[in-house]
Amino acid sequence: AQSVTQLDSQVPVFEEAPVELRCNYSSSVSVYLFWYVQYPNQGLQLLLKYLSGSTLVKGINGFEAEFNKSQTSFHLRKPSVHISDTAEYFCAAFTGGGNKLTFGTGTQLKVEL
Amino acid sequence: GAGVSQSPSNKVTEKGKDVELRCDPISGHTALYWYRQRLGQGLEFLIYFQGNSAPDKSGLPSDRFSAERTGESVSTLTIQRTQQEDSAVYLCASSLATGGSLGNTIYFGEGSWLTVV
Numbered sequence: 001a002q003s004v005t006q007l008d009s010q011v012p013v014f015e016e017a018p019v020e021l022r023c024n025y026s027s028s029v030s031v032y033l034f035w036y037v038q039y040p041n042q043g044l045q046l047l048l049k050y051l052s053g054s055t056l057v058k059g060i061n062g063f064e065a066e067f068n069k070s071q072t073s074f075h076l077r078k079p080s081v082h083i084s085d086t087a088e089y090f091c092a093a094f095t096g097g098g099n100k101l102t103f104g105t106g107t108q109l110k111v112e113l
Numbered sequence: 114g115a116g117v118s119q120s121p122s123n124k125v126t127e128k129g130k131d132v133e134l135r136c137d138p139i140s141g142h143t144a145l146y147w148y149r150q151r152l153g154q155g156l157e158f159l160i161y162f163q164g165n166s167a168p169d170k171s172g173l174p175s176d177r178f179s180a181e182r183t184g185e186s187v188s189t190l191t192i193q194r195t196q197q198e199d200s201a202v203y204l205c206a207s208s209l210a211t212g213g214s215l216g217n218t219i220y221f222g223e224g225s226w227l228t229v230v
Contacts, residue, residue, distance in 0.1 A: 046218050
């Protein structure tokens, strides 16, 4: 079955430092990959998605992610974080033709001064 | 409306009572999803509706849970004889057609926070 693993439950980082949030998926078939962000007391918002084509995907708020098929990873990165990036980040995947968007358990990014 | 709308935003209920949670998807979105998010955990798929096709109910945790959708509009998630472990945020989402296979973005509502006491 399709699954999504987020290796870090919490990532503390200082403001203006770079950050990488890790995501691995398990599937040998075509996948569609997503990163969602959930700010405190708000709903989920799409950051970026990979469907096909270029393996480097740029999203909103300066985030980007790289699809790596050989390592079955889709890590999220930002070169310089801000306090406002403090939120829960979820990696998710659809298998081709599937109906369920499967989510990882989330990574809490805490940006500190 | 402009986004996925859910009601109530907060609900506190006594154990054993039934609750209904409502979702208004984005106009024109034929696909509708319900997810559950327990405190400190990821999102669990519950059920998926696509147009007039039979819903995918494979994520419903027990027969106390059911959901309906009239056409391509409002959906209601019903939890009967609520238990404390049902306490969670229930998230509704919608998309054009099938989110994954057509690459359509799935848009989420802000959720209904359910607390069973």
